[in-house]
Amino acid sequence: MALARKAHAAGVHIVLITMDAGSSIAKLAEVTVVLPGASPKLRSVSAVTSIQPMGSAFEQMCLLTCDAMILSLMQQMGESSESMFPRHADLE
Template sequence: MIMQITQYTNEVIKELNRAASLISEETAQSLVDRIMKAEKIFVAGAGRSGLMMRAFAMRMMHMGLQVYVVGESVTPGLAEADLLIIGSGSGETKSLLSMASKAKSLGAGVAIATVNPESSIGLLADIVIQIPALSKDTSDGGLTSIQPMGSLFEQSLLLLFDSIILQMMDKLNLDSSAMFGKHANLE
C-alpha cells in the first residue's frame, strides 16, 4: 500500500531521531574542539555525502572560519595545523582514502563521520563519529530504513553537522545575523 507523503515524512523523522540519539556526544564534542583549534579546515565527501560536506563548509565559512572544499580550484595546500573532515558512509571510497592518507603523512588531523568506524579511513582517522545508519552499499547489521541507499546516512550527516554549527555558534557567541554578513551577495 502506498503511504501519503506526510506518512513517509513522519517515518523519515522517526529514523532520523533514532540515528541522532545513538551518535556519541563525546566524539562529536571532540570534533567541535578540534575544529576550533584548526588553522584551516578541509572537507571532503563523494556524491550526496559530498553535498552535505559542502553545506557544512558553507556554514563554517559563515562563522568566519578558514574552510575549504577539497577539489575546488581555490583550495590551498593542507598543513600540519589543519584538519581534514571526511563524510563517507562506507569509509572505503578510494579517493577519500587517498586524501586521508596524504593528510596523515603531512601531519594534519583527520576526522570522519561514517557508518563503519572500522573502515580503512576510520582506522586512519584521529576522530571517528559513527552514524548508525545504512550506507549506500550496506544491507546488514540489523538496521532498516524505508529510504533508498544512503539517504538516512546523508540526512544524519547534515543534521549532525548543523548541530555542531549550533554548538560552535554558542561557544563563539555568534547569532544568525552576525553570520549573515558573510553570506554570498553576488547572487
C-alpha cells in the same frame, strides 16, 4: 582514500563522520563520529534498516548532526547567523 592517506602523511588531523567505524579512513582519523544507519556499503550487518535508497538516510542524519554541532559551537562562541554571514562565502 588516497587523499586521506596523503593528508594523514602531511600531518593533517582527520575527523570523520561515518556509519562504518571499521573503514580504512576511520583507521586514519583522530576523531570518528559513528552515526547509525543502513547502507549496502557497510561491511558489518547492521540492525538498522531503511527503505531509503543508497545513503539517503546517512546524508540526512549527517545534515542534522552537523547542524546541531554548528548550533552548539555558535552558542559557545557567542555567534549568530548575522555575525557569521560576512564570513560565510569568502571562498566563492
